[in-house]
Amino acid sequence: MAGNTSNKQGSAVTAVNVAHIARLNTLGISLARVDYDRYGQNPPHIHPRATEILTVVEGSLYVGFVTSNPENKLFSKALNKGDVFVFPQGLIHFQYNCGTTKAIAIAALSSKNPGVITIANAVFGSKPSILDDIVAKAF
Template sequence: MAGNTSNKQGSAVTAVNVAQIAGLNTLGISLARVDYAPYGQNPPHIHPRATEILTVLEGSLYVGFITSNPENKLFSKVLNKGDVFVFPQGLIHFQFNYGTNKAIAIAALSSKNPGVITIANTVFGSNPSISGDILAKAFQVDKKMKGERGL
């Protein structure tokens, strides 16, 4: 079934891992269906315990991952129906539906419990909050800049 994409990201991830199917225990695999509204995205995130292979079932996606320090090189590509892309374990990656139609993808992951750490939610949504001074210095912005949540 299609996920509800009427949210700020315009995407829905429906996970199929050991939490949903106990029979996956010890098998080292899981899946996720990702639905994207037009211009929806699966924002930058990592899977600390799994490599991901993404297959586009419908629509087109701009996808990419960034290597780790010191290179921080972006590897990206536009994928169409039937195309496949691999995101190495632990690297920041994303998907964006740049089209005016919905898109659907299936992600296969090399762990029964791959985990997900969404970068912006983690950094800006921690409880307690990370000090605005630390965030301003890390992102090289003026602390006086304020977004929806502010620094």
């Protein structure tokens, strides 16, 4: 079923992992369906315990990941229906609906519990907050 994309990101991730299907325990896999509204995005995030392979089922996406320091090189590509892209474990990556219609993708991850850390939420939404001087100097 389609996820509710009426949020500030314009996307919805419906995860299927060990928390949802206990039988995935020890199998080392999980899935997610990602629905994107027009111009919606799955914002920059990482999966600390999994590599992800994403397949576009409907629409078009602009996707990418950034390598680690010191290179910080962006690898990106515009994808269409049927195209596949791999995001290496632990690297910051994103997806953006660059098409004029809604988009859908299926992500397969190499862990029963891949975890997700959304970069902006972690940096700007930590409790307690990271000191403003530290964040300002970093950005």
